[in-house]
Amino acid sequence: MTSKALPLPLPLLEPEAAAACCPPLSERPLTAEEAERTAVMFKALGDPVRLRLFSLVASHEGGEACVCDISDVGVSQPTVSHHLKKLREVGLLSSERRGTWVYYRVEPAVLAAMGRLLTRAASA
Numbered sequence: 001m002t003s004k005a006l007p008l009p010l011p012l013l014e015p016e017a018a019a020a021c022c023p024p025l026s027e028r029p030l031t032a033e034e035a036e037r038t039a040v041m042f043k044a045l046g047d048p049v050r051l052r053l054f055s056l057v058a059s060h061e062g063g064e065a066c067v068c069d070i071s072d073v074g075v076s077q078p079t080v081s082h083h084l085k086k087l088r089e090v091g092l093l094s095s096e097r098r099g100t101w102v103y104y105r106v107e108p109a110v111l112a113a114m115g116r117l118l119t120r121a122a123s124a
Helices: 032-045 048-059 077-089 108-118
Strands: 064-066 093-098 101-106
Touching: 032 048, 048 064, 048 077, 048 101, 077 093, 077 101, 101 108
Parallel strands: none
Antiparallel strands: 064 101, 093 101
């Protein structure tokens, strides 16, 4: 049996790379590489269920959420697991198994990088 290799997390989301990744969109056009990395992140968030799950995790008290607390999003549990897996594969979420439950958290650099990208550049 062969195992399918998961994609590596996006460089955009690595803590040390997040600060240097991408300037605000209003500052300069993105390079082709920056646009490619950013598009993968936005594509993952382009699904309403994934966006809602990401929001539930990001806004959950303590900065992390048990899958048992965020599964009620109007789709079946296997579908929730599929969407959480997609968010993990692109580096938007990380997870940790504790007993029978899995806890998810947004990587700290993710929200910072997303916020920087979508803010207006400071006027000179």
